[in-house]
Amino acid sequence: xxxDQVARAFVEHYYSTFDTNRGGLGNLYQDGSMxxxxxxxxxxxxxxxxxxxxxxxxxxxxxxxxxxCQPSGPVGGMLVFVSGNLQLAGEQHPLKFSQxxxxxxxxxxxxxxxxxxxxxxxx
Amino acid sequence: xxxDQVARAFVEHYYSTFDTNRGGLGNLYQDGSMxxxxxxxxxxxxxxxxxxxxxxxxxxxxxxxxxxCQPSGPVGGMLVFVSGNLQLAGEQHPLKFSQxxxxxxxxxxxxxxxxxxxxxxxx
Numbered sequence: 085x086x087x088d089q090v091a092r093a094f095v096e097h098y099y100s101t102f103d104t105n106r107g108g109l110g111n112l113y114q115d116g117s118m119x120x121x122x123x124x125x126x127x128x129x130x131x132x133x134x135x136x137x138x139x140x141x142x143x144x145x146x147x148x149x150x151x152x153c154q155p156s157g158p159v160g161g162m163l164v165f166v167s168g169n170l171q172l173a174g175e176q177h178p179l180k181f182s183q184x185x186x187x188x189x190x191x192x193x194x195x196x197x198x199x200x201x202x203x204x205x206x207x
Numbered sequence: 208x209x210x211d212q213v214a215r216a217f218v219e220h221y222y223s224t225f226d227t228n229r230g231g232l233g234n235l236y237q238d239g240s241m242x243x244x245x246x247x248x249x250x251x252x253x254x255x256x257x258x259x260x261x262x263x264x265x266x267x268x269x270x271x272x273x274x275x276c277q278p279s280g281p282v283g284g285m286l287v288f289v290s291g292n293l294q295l296a297g298e299q300h301p302l303k304f305s306q307x308x309x310x311x312x313x314x315x316x317x318x319x320x321x322x323x324x325x326x327x328x329x330x
Contacts, residue, residue, distance in 0.1 A: 120275045120288075152243045154322045156309055159280065165243075165307055165324040180328050182305035184288055186279055199277045201288040205303050205328050 091153035091164045094187060094195065099146035106137045112197050119200045132200070143173035146181075160189040161198070170204070180205040214276035214287045217310060217318065222269035229260045235320050242323045255323070266296035269304075283312040284321070293327070303328040 101108045113119075113129035119136075120126075126135050148168040156163045164185040169178035186199035224231045236242075236252035242259075243249075249258050271291040279286045287308040292301035309322035 118277045120277060123273065123275065125277075150246065150326055152246065152324045152326070154241045154243060154248075154309075154324065156279065157282065157284065157311065157321060159282070161280065163286075163307070163309060163322050163324065165305075165326065167305060167326050167328055180303075182288075182290060182326070182328065184286070184307045184324075186277075186286060188280065198280060199286050201275045201277065201286065201307075203273055203275070203288065203290050203305070205290055205305065 087153050087155065087162060088151075090195070091162065091187075092151050094164060094185070095148060095151050095166055098185075099148065102136070103143075103145050107133060109133055109136060113200075114196050114198075117197055117200070119202070121202050122204065141172045145171045147171060147178065156186060162187045162195070210276055210278065210285060211274075213318070214285065214310075215274050217287060217308070218271060218274050218289055221308075222271065225259070226266075226268050230256060232256055232259060236323075237319050237321075240320055240323070242325070244325050245327065264295045268294045270294060270301065279309060285310045285318070 110129050110133040113132050115128050117129055118127050119132045121135060126132050146168055148166060150167045152165040154163045166183045168181060170181050171178040181204050183202045185197050187195040188198045190196055233252050233256040236255050238251050240252055240255060241250050242255045244258060249255050269291055271289060273290045275288040277286045289306045291304060293304050294301040304327050306325045308320050310318040311321045313319055
């Protein structure tokens with residue numbers, strides 16, 4: 085499968101899960117996974133999901149603008165770089181965001197998120 | 208040395224070189240390095256520098272807003288995620304940008320850029 089297709093499929097799955105069932109994101113992380121969310125460092129699937137589900141908004145929609153991907157080196161990983169808009173329920177204007185994921189292959193032929201860095205770009 | 212300090216030192220070196228002597232960036236890339244610049248994929252130090260020096264502006268200044276970093280896995284790499292403003296000479300308003308670097312260790316104890324993804328966030 086084309087890496088760009090894999091990246092886009094991952095991104096669609098990630099944000100549709102985020103927007104409809106945030107707790108379901110736990111399956112995409114493992115114990116060694118890292119999230120840096122607006123500068124705050126969090127490690128491990130359980131802590132990451134706790135952070136994401138505790139964000140101070142209930143309903144949101146991610147609207148993707150761009151998805152770029154590159155292979156990350158010898159161990160079969162993939163870097164995915166996303167820019168887009170985050171529309172919070174009840175807010176008039178969306179927030180711009182950028183996010184990068186480092187996906188690593190699992191023995192089952194799937195991917196998990198090893199690295200995740202998220203930033204809002206206050207426009 | 209603290210990874211955050213390494214990341215910040217790299218970022219300062221990278222953008223001051225970009226803003227004063229773009230051709231000097233070639234030393235930071237290798238033949239296997241990849242740049243995705245606004246969706247265009249370029250490989251190899253020589254091609255990357257050719258792209259960066261051919262950008263349609265002569266003078267610019269990168270003003271960094273945030274630098275995040277995480278270790279990228281078992282081979283000693285480091286992910287660096289940057290957001291900031293790009294001020295072009297003669298333009299009134301700066302452009303917002305996001306950029307990620309995947310730094311890999313060299314045998315000499317330094318780092319080179321394996322992956323580089325750059326995007327403007329048209330604000």
